[in-house]
Amino acid sequence: MKNWLSEAPTVPANCGECPVRHLTVCQPLKAERLEIVQNFKNGDRVLPAGSQLYQPGATCPELYNLLDGWVSLYRVLESGRCQILGFALPGSFLGFQPDLHGPMLHGAECITDVAVCVVGRRTFPALIERPRGLAVRLAQMLSQDAIYAHDNLTNIGARQARARVAHLLLELYLRLNGGEFKTANQEVGIPLTQIHLADALGLTSVYISVTLRQLREEGLLSFRKRRLQILDPVGLAEVAEYDGEPAVQDISPLDRRLAGG
Amino acid sequence: MKNWLSEAPTVPANCGECPVRHLTVCQPLKAERLEIVQNFKNGDRVLPAGSQLYQPGATCPELYNLLDGWVSLYRVLESGRCQILGFALPGSFLGFQPDLHGPMLHGAECITDVAVCVVGRRTFPALIERPRGLAVRLAQMLSQDAIYAHDNLTNIGARQARARVAHLLLELYLRLNGGEFKTANQEVGIPLTQIHLADALGLTSVYISVTLRQLREEGLLSFRKRRLQILDPVGLAEVAEYDGEPAVQDISPLDRRLAGG
DNA sequence: CGTATCATTGACGTCGGTCAATTCGTGTGG
DNA sequence: CCACACGAATTGACCGACGTCAATGATACG
Numbered sequence: 395m396k397n398w399l400s401e402a403p404t405v406p407a408n409c410g411e412c413p414v415r416h417l418t419v420c421q422p423l424k425a426e427r428l429e430i431v432q433n434f435k436n437g438d439r440v441l442p443a444g445s446q447l448y449q450p451g452a453t454c455p456e457l458y459n460l461l462d463g464w465v466s467l468y469r470v471l472e473s474g475r476c477q478i479l480g481f482a483l484p485g486s487f488l489g490f491q492p493d494l495h496g497p498m499l500h501g502a503e504c505i506t507d508v509a510v511c512v513v514g515r516r517t518f519p520a521l522i523e524r525p526r527g528l529a530v531r532l533a534q535m536l537s538q539d540a541i542y543a544h545d546n547l548t549n550i551g552a553r554q555a556r557a558r559v560a561h562l563l564l565e566l567y568l569r570l571n572g573g574e575f576k577t578a579n580q581e582v583g584i585p586l587t588q589i590h591l592a593d594a595l596g597l598t599s600v601y602i603s604v605t606l607r608q609l610r611e612e613g614l615l616s617f618r619k620r621r622l623q624i625l626d627p628v629g630l631a632e633v634a635e636y637d638g639e640p641a642v643q644d645i646s647p648l649d650r651r652l653a654g655g
Numbered sequence: 656m657k658n659w660l661s662e663a664p665t666v667p668a669n670c671g672e673c674p675v676r677h678l679t680v681c682q683p684l685k686a687e688r689l690e691i692v693q694n695f696k697n698g699d700r701v702l703p704a705g706s707q708l709y710q711p712g713a714t715c716p717e718l719y720n721l722l723d724g725w726v727s728l729y730r731v732l733e734s735g736r737c738q739i740l741g742f743a744l745p746g747s748f749l750g751f752q753p754d755l756h757g758p759m760l761h762g763a764e765c766i767t768d769v770a771v772c773v774v775g776r777r778t779f780p781a782l783i784e785r786p787r788g789l790a791v792r793l794a795q796m797l798s799q800d801a802i803y804a805h806d807n808l809t810n811i812g813a814r815q816a817r818a819r820v821a822h823l824l825l826e827l828y829l830r831l832n833g834g835e836f837k838t839a840n841q842e843v844g845i846p847l848t849q850i851h852l853a854d855a856l857g858l859t860s861v862y863i864s865v866t867l868r869q870l871r872e873e874g875l876l877s878f879r880k881r882r883l884q885i886l887d888p889v890g891l892a893e894v895a896e897y898d899g900e901p902a903v904q905d906i907s908p909l910d911r912r913l914a915g916g
Numbered sequence: 917c918g919t920a921t922c923a924t925t926g927a928c929g930t931c932g933g934t935c936a937a938t939t940c941g942t943g944t945g946g
Numbered sequence: 947c948c949a950c951a952c953g954a955a956t957t958g959a960c961c962g963a964c965g966t967c968a969a970t971g972a973t974a975c976g
Contacts, residue, residue: 469809471896477813479805492799499802522791529790530783536797538753541760543804544740548730550812551857552738555932587954596812601932603956618955619941635732816964848922862964864924879923880973 403462403509405438412511417485418459419535422527434521436512447502447510448489454498456512457489463508464585468593469500478594480542481505481586483569487535494518506585550596553635558595559605560634563615567624575627584622609633664723664770666699673772678746679720680796683788695782697773708763708771709750715759717773718750724769725846729854730761739855741803742766742847744830748796755779767846811857814896819856820866821895824876828885836888845883870894 406412409428415421420431436456441447443463448454450469465482479500482488488502494515513521522529549561563584568574570582588606592599609615614630616623624630667673670689676682681692697717702708704724709715711730726743740761743749749763755776774782783790810822824845829835831843849867853860871877875891877884885891 469805469813471809471813472898473813473896475813477809479808490794490798491802492795500805519791522794523787526784529794530780533751533783533790533794533797534753536794536801537751540797540801540804541752543801543808544730544761547740547804547808547811548732548738550808551855552730552732552734552736589954594812598933599954600934600956603954604932607956635734637733850922859965860922861924861966864922865964868924 403440403507405440405461405509405511408432409435412461414459414461414485419487419528419532420459422531423525427525430525431513431521434513434517436514439510439512441504441508441510443504443506443508445504445508447504447508448498450499450501451497453495454489455515457487457515457518458513459511460484460486460488461509461511464505465508466503466505466590466594467500468503476593477596478590480539480546481566481594487532489515490532490536505590546594555595555597555601555605556608557633557635558597559591559602560609560614560630561636562591562595563617563622564624564630564634564636567622575624579623579625581621581623583620584617585620664701664768666701666722666770666772669693670696673722675720675722675746680748680789680793681720683792684786688786691786692774692782695774695778697775699770699772702765702769702771704765704767704769706765706769708765708769709759711760711762712758714756715750716776718748718776718779719774720772721745721747721749722770722772725766726769727764727766727851727855728761729764737854738857739851741800741807742827742855748793750776751793751797766851807855816856816858816862816866817869818894818896819858820852820863821870821875821891822897823852823856824878824883825885825891825895825897828883836885840884840886842882842884844881845878846881848881 409415409420409432410425412418412420420428423431438461447458447465460482462484465486465488467479467482467488468476469479470476482502488510489498491499522532545565549558553561566584567582570584588599588602591597592602595602597605606617609630610617612629612633614624614626614633616625630636670676670681670693671686673679673681681689684692699722708719708726721743723745726747726749728740728743728749729737730740731737743763749771750759752760783793806826810819814822827845828843831845849860849863852858853863856863858866867878870891873890873894875885875887875894877886891897
C-alpha cells in the first residue's frame with residue numbers, strides 16, 4: 395500500500411500556513427493568537443501508509459491533528475475480528491479520550507501516507523484551558539465524532555448489506571465534497587480496499603464484492619481502482635435509505651409499536 | 656409502561672442537593688460556584704415513561720441533565736426500522752450537538768418515569784464559557800458518549816447474536832454497579848423490554864427471546880420481569896467476548912491480514 | 917374480567933458467511 | 947523488458963445464523 399495518487403504529504407511551516415486550519419480544533423483562534431498553540435506544538439510528523447499512529451491498549455504520549463491523508467480508527471476482538479469505527483479525514487483531532495493518560499481504547503492506522511500535527515498529552519490540559527473557545531470547539535468536534543459513530547451504528551444495525559454499502563460510499567462522497575454533489579458523474583478518490591469496507595460495515599470482503607457488482611450493474615455507482623463515481627445520485631440515495639435532514643417525527647417509537655407498524 | 660419499581664422521581668431543591676452531581680457535567684464545580692449554573696437553570700421537569708424528551712428532526716429549545724430514570728436515544732429510518740443508539744442513565748447530559756440550534760439528529764424517549772434538570776439552549780454558550788473546567792468536562796462526557804457508541808458499533812458489527820446480547824447486558828450491569836461485581840448472583844433492575852434489546856442490537860425481538868433462553872439454560876444469566884441476574888460472570892464474559900481493558904496489540908490489522916489470520 | 921402489550925415457540929425462508937479456486941493488478945528483481 | 951510474487955478482487959457451491967410469519971401464553975392495568 396503506497397502513495398495515494400499524490401506526492402508525499404507535506405507539512406505547513408507554521409500554524410498560520412496550516413492548510414486545514416478551518417477544519418481543525420484550532421478553528422476559533424484568530425490569526426494573532428495562533429502562536430499560543432504553536433508554542434504547545436511538538437512539531438509535525440509524516441507516517442507511511444500502513445503504519446500505526448497509536449495502538450489499542452497501549453498508552454500514547456501525544457494527540458494529533460490530522461493534516462493530510464486517511465486514517466482508520468479500529469478495534470480488534472480476541473476472536474481476531476476487526477471493527478473499523480470510522481475513517482478520519484484531514485482536520486480530525488485524534489487521540490482524545492475521557493481518561494486522557496490511560497491506555498487507548500482504539501487503534502489508529504494510516505490508510506495512506508499521512509501528515510499529523512503533534513501535541514503532547516501532558517501539556518494538553520494547560521493548552522485547552524487557555525484560549526477562549528478552544529474547549530468548546532473541542533466539544534463540538536467530539537460531538538460530531540459521536541454523530542458519525544451513530545451514523546455507522548444505524549447503518550450497521552438497521553440496514554441490509556446493499557443499503558449499508560451504498561450509504562457508506564454516499565456519505566464518504568459527501569464528506570469529501572462538503573456535503574454537495576458537484577458535476578454529474580464526477581470521480582472522487584477513496585483509498586479504501588474492499589476489506590476496509592467489510593471491516594467498517596460488519597460484512598465480509600467477498601460479499602462487498604458481489605454487492606458492489608450489483609450496484610454497478612444497476613447503474614448506481616462505480617467503485618474500482620479506488621475511484622468512486624456516483625452515477626445515479628437519486629437512485630443511490632434511495633437504495634441507501636439516506637435521510638439527509640431527518641423529517642420531523644410526529645410519531646414516537648412507542649406509538650409506532652402501538653400502531654402495529 | 657408505568658413506574659419503575661419505585662415511587663415517582665423527585666427533583667432536588669437546588670444544585671447543592673443534586674443527587675447525581677458527581678456524575679454530571681457540573682462535576683468540576685466547587686460547591687460555592689454552583690450558583691452560577693443554578694442561575695442558568697430553567698428548573699426541573701418530570702416526564703412519564705413513554706414520553707419524548709425531544710424528537711428527531713425537530714428543534715429543541717433546551718438541554719438536559721438526566722437526574723433520574725432511563726432514556727433511550729434512537730433514530731428511525733423511513734423503512735420504519737428503529738435503531739437505539741444507546742441508553743442514558745442518571746448523570747447523562749442530553750441534547751448537545753455540533754449545530755446547537757439545528758434540528759435534533761436523534762430522538763430521546765423516556766423508558767421509565769424521568770426527572771431532568773433543564774438549561775436553555777440560547778443561554779448555554781454563555782454558561783459553558785463561564786466556570787473554568789466546565790467546557791473541558793463537557794468534552795470529557797462527549798468523548799465518553801463516543802466511546803459508548805464505539806462499544807455498540809463493535810458489538811453489532813463484530814459479534815454474533817449470542818455474544819451481542821451477553822455483552823449488552825453485561826455492560827449495563829457493570830455501568831449500574833460502577834464497573835464491578837458485587838455479591839454473587841445479585842439482582843439488578845433493568846427496565847428494558849426484549850424489543851428495546853432488539854432495537855439496540857440490530858436483531859428481532861423473537862430472536863432475542865430464544866437467545867435469552869439459551870443463555871439462561873446455560874446458566875449464564877437470567878433476565879425476566881426486568882430483573883437481571885448474572886449467574887456466571889466468568890462464563891458470561893467469555894461468551895460476550897468481553898475485553899475489559901484491551902490488551903496491547905502487538906500486531907496491527909494490516910499485519911494480521913498479511914499473516915493470514 | 918377484558919384488553920393490550922410483552923414473551924414464547926415452531927415452521928420455513930433468505931441474507932450473508934465460509935471455503936476454495938481463479939484472475940487481476942501492481943510493484944519488484946533479474 | 948519480462949518473470950515473478952503477493953495482495954486484492956471475483957466467482958460459485960454450499961451452509962448456517964437470523965428473520966418472517968403466525969399462533970399461543972403470560973402479565974399488568976383499567
